[in-house]
Amino acid sequence: MLIELRIAGTGGQGSVMAGQLFAAAAVKQGLFATQSQFYGSEIQGGPAVADVRISDEPVMFPWVTAPDILVALHQNALDAHLKYLKPDGTLIYDPLFVTRLPEKGGRTVHAVRLAEMADGLGRRVVANVIAVAVVARLSGLLTQDSVRAVVDERIARGKELNQKAVATGYALSIGATA
Amino acid sequence: MGERRLMLGNEAFCEGAIAAGVRFFAGYPITPATEIFEAMSRRLPGVGGVCIQMEDEIASIHACMGASLVGVKAITATSGIGFSLMQGGLGDAAASEIPIVVINVQRVGPGAGVATASAQMDFMQSRWGSNGDYMRIVLAPSTVSEAHSLTIKAVNFSERFRVPVVILTELFLGLLRDTVETPDPGGIELQERPRPSGPVDGYLTYDARTVNDVPPMADVGSEYRATYFYQNGAWRSTHVPDGYNADEFTRDKGVQLDFFIRRIHEKVLSHRDEVVMTEATRTDDAEILVVAYGIMAQVAKEAVHLARQQGIRMGLLKLTTVWPFPDAEVRAHAARAKAVIVPEMSRGQLLGEVGKALNNTGVPILPLQHINTRFITPQEIIALCSAVAR
Numbered sequence: 001m002l003i004e005l006r007i008a009g010t011g012g013q014g015s016v017m018a019g020q021l022f023a024a025a026a027v028k029q030g031l032f033a034t035q036s037q038f039y040g041s042e043i044q045g046g047p048a049v050a051d052v053r054i055s056d057e058p059v060m061f062p063w064v065t066a067p068d069i070l071v072a073l074h075q076n077a078l079d080a081h082l083k084y085l086k087p088d089g090t091l092i093y094d095p096l097f098v099t100r101l102p103e104k105g106g107r108t109v110h111a112v113r114l115a116e117m118a119d120g121l122g123r124r125v126v127a128n129v130i131a132v133a134v135v136a137r138l139s140g141l142l143t144q145d146s147v148r149a150v151v152d153e154r155i156a157r158g159k160e161l162n163q164k165a166v167a168t169g170y171a172l173s174i175g176a177t178a
Numbered sequence: 179m180g181e182r183r184l185m186l187g188n189e190a191f192c193e194g195a196i197a198a199g200v201r202f203f204a205g206y207p208i209t210p211a212t213e214i215f216e217a218m219s220r221r222l223p224g225v226g227g228v229c230i231q232m233e234d235e236i237a238s239i240h241a242c243m244g245a246s247l248v249g250v251k252a253i254t255a256t257s258g259i260g261f262s263l264m265q266g267g268l269g270d271a272a273a274s275e276i277p278i279v280v281i282n283v284q285r286v287g288p289g290a291g292v293a294t295a296s297a298q299m300d301f302m303q304s305r306w307g308s309n310g311d312y313m314r315i316v317l318a319p320s321t322v323s324e325a326h327s328l329t330i331k332a333v334n335f336s337e338r339f340r341v342p343v344v345i346l347t348e349l350f351l352g353l354l355r356d357t358v359e360t361p362d363p364g365g366i367e368l369q370e371r372p373r374p375s376g377p378v379d380g381y382l383t384y385d386a387r388t389v390n391d392v393p394p395m396a397d398v399g400s401e402y403r404a405t406y407f408y409q410n411g412a413w414r415s416t417h418v419p420d421g422y423n424a425d426e427f428t429r430d431k432g433v434q435l436d437f438f439i440r441r442i443h444e445k446v447l448s449h450r451d452e453v454v455m456t457e458a459t460r461t462d463d464a465e466i467l468v469v470a471y472g473i474m475a476q477v478a479k480e481a482v483h484l485a486r487q488q489g490i491r492m493g494l495l496k497l498t499t500v501w502p503f504p505d506a507e508v509r510a511h512a513a514r515a516k517a518v519i520v521p522e523m524s525r526g527q528l529l530g531e532v533g534k535a536l537n538n539t540g541v542p543i544l545p546l547q548h549i550n551t552r553f554i555t556p557q558e559i560i561a562l563c564s565a566v567a568r
Contacts, residue, residue, distance in 0.1 A: 033184060036355070
């Protein structure tokens with residue numbers, strides 16, 4: 001088993017933290033994971049991409065080349081990374097930032113209003129944690145308990161809010177969109 | 179075994195250093211090595227150590243040398259131009275035989291280069307970056323686990339041979355998180371520099387009888403009177419056994435310098451079998467041999483795995499130690515190969531050294547070089563391999 005996940009957004013959206021949380025939760029469950037990131041020198045606004053490889057055996061080649069799952073948090077991110085998504089892969093995007101979608105092809109596509117759901121909880125910064133929970137549930141890779149545990153371990157501030165974000169992501173009823 | 183966890187490469191260097199007994203870090207932040215500094219600043223105070231931010235990299239390496247002189251294991255980490263600035267200190271540490279470890283997390287150069295792009299462009303600088311003539315030990319981890327274990331080895335080598343040791347890594351590894359199982363601290367073998375035990379009177383700072391000797395090193399502040407760097411208020415140059423200059427009228431300068439320069443090579447090279455570490459994967463029947471170091475060796479390992487599934491007889495010689503260069507090992511493993519592939523993220527620095535090792539063997543050497551910040555893929559190695567195997 002080898003699953004490749006890419007979370008692509010712009011600096012400040014928490015893509016890299018989301019990748020770390022996902023990988024750490026996988027390791028907590030006894031799986032093997034690598035996590036890498038690519039970003040520019042900018043603090044905010046530039047491209048920020050987090051990659052995760054998860055396997056039931058040690059991962060030799062550490063980087064993602066053809067994601068099974070792509071989370072696009074920005075139009076630029078979708079435009080840059082959709083070409084790498086596997087032909088039968090899954091795309092999750094936030095329609096607040098991604099408005100132009102290409103042909104769906106054989107892929108599964110989910111629109112998830114991550115930023116607005118985070119706004120509803122009180123702070124947009126937790127959109128990345130909701131994204132982790134959504135992918136965790138959709139992929140069936142991670143239990144809610146392990147996601148809750150790593151969120152608690154790795155995010156120092158706003159523990160209650162972040163746990164709400166996990167619950168929100170898991171509770172979401174997601175159907176594929178056209 | 180210890181606990182299995184997700185660990186950042188740069189964090190693994192820190193944890194390895196702490197496990198090796200390092201209790202001093204002086205540094206200056208630079209991408210992509212800063213996480214080592216940050217980790218040290220969190221970890222060292224809790225184990226009775228000291229972590230200082232200095233005004234620059236020159237001050238950083240000299241602060242580490244100072245800590246080492248009083249008997250504390252010291253390490254620093256840098257990248258790019260920071261590594262250039264440390265070269266004078268590395269030379270002085272070699273000349274004064276001060277154990278220190280420098281981690282260079284390679285980024286694109288020359289000069290300021292590209293802070294956020296990975297490279298392997300300091301392969302030659304890691305060996306030859308300072309003036310003078312001496313043997314440097316340079317180790318190159320390929321995985322996050324090895325970042326931990328080789329840092330312990332680096333500290334041990336620096337202590338045992340009283341030499342500066344460089345850990346040559348890349349942004350790609352420093353900023354990679356991977357699943358690691360850190361060893362049980364009780365199972366780690368730690369080495370200490372040789373210290374004097376004889377009478378205080380008559381102690382010589384550099385008491386070496388043969389070119390293979392590592393002289394016992396007195397801690398500054400101990401009862402032994404050691405003469406490092408300064409004598410009578412003046413900067414001392416290359417030393418003789420009592421630590422004084424080799425350029426006094428009464429001494430045979432040429433003979434003493436010859437002995438000294440040979441000794442700062444031979445004290446390492448006489449233990450070449452232990453210092454030079456390589457790892458062979460499927461080389462026994464390999465028609466194509468890949469020679470690589472650092473994270474490119476990990477990529478090549480995946481390439482070997484995939485190539486074998488396609489029936490291509492490919493093998494890998496991973497250079498865990500890059501200096502002293504494993505020339506005999508490269509020659510031995512290439513003996514039956516139809517061709518050797520050298521993937522690297524520089525414009526032929528490793529290639530040149532492999533070429534020297536295979537001089538007159540007639541084995542063709544194929545370069546595979548990325549200087550475009552993107553990693554080499556296993557598929558690119560296999561593509562090159564398939565062309566030769568046909």
